[in-house]
Amino acid sequence: MSTRLPQDRQDSLIRAGRAWCFGDHISTDLMMPGAQVLAGNDEGRPAHLWCFEAVRPGWAMLVEPGDLIVAGRNFGCGSGRNGAQLLRKLGIGAVVADSVSRAFFRNAVNAALPVMDCPGVSDLVSEGDRLVLDVVAGTVGNETTERTLRSEPMPLDSPPMQILLAGGFDPFVALVRAGFDPRAGRTVPDTKDEYHD
Structure with a gap:
């Protein structure tokens, strides 16, 4: 029996929210400051509430669920710290940038x-603008200025898109173990009993 990922999973990659703007070369070290998050010098504050403390003190406490980050070039550069997990825990709905480092992209x-x-999104958006991102279609709509920008979307059958559509790496692995073939976009029969009597 062939099944495609449900439309509601594709629709789940449409995000709307308030924009928080950051510049170029924003490092994962700024998202996840080592002195507080890694060294245990956290003053009793949860790790995700230290995001960007060095460059925007108190920012994490202003974020509301569904807010979006808009940035310039090379967002998430630097170390391999998984700042994406902290941003997600903080409630950030999505990140859109002129360009994103590969390590941050995969962690996200x-x-x-x-x-x-x-490319060009940092020129389209001012802090506080209301945006609608459609990750599947590759569009960024600025409801405040009524302007739209299109980027090249990830192919639906690409591994990163399949992982996003599954809800992250762990749910994706569970789907594959259950027989989902991400290359074909359908469930494949479980044949292990044929070989292991």
């Missing part, structure tokens, strides 16, 4: 945090 996808490379 694995954490089920939608992320888009969209």
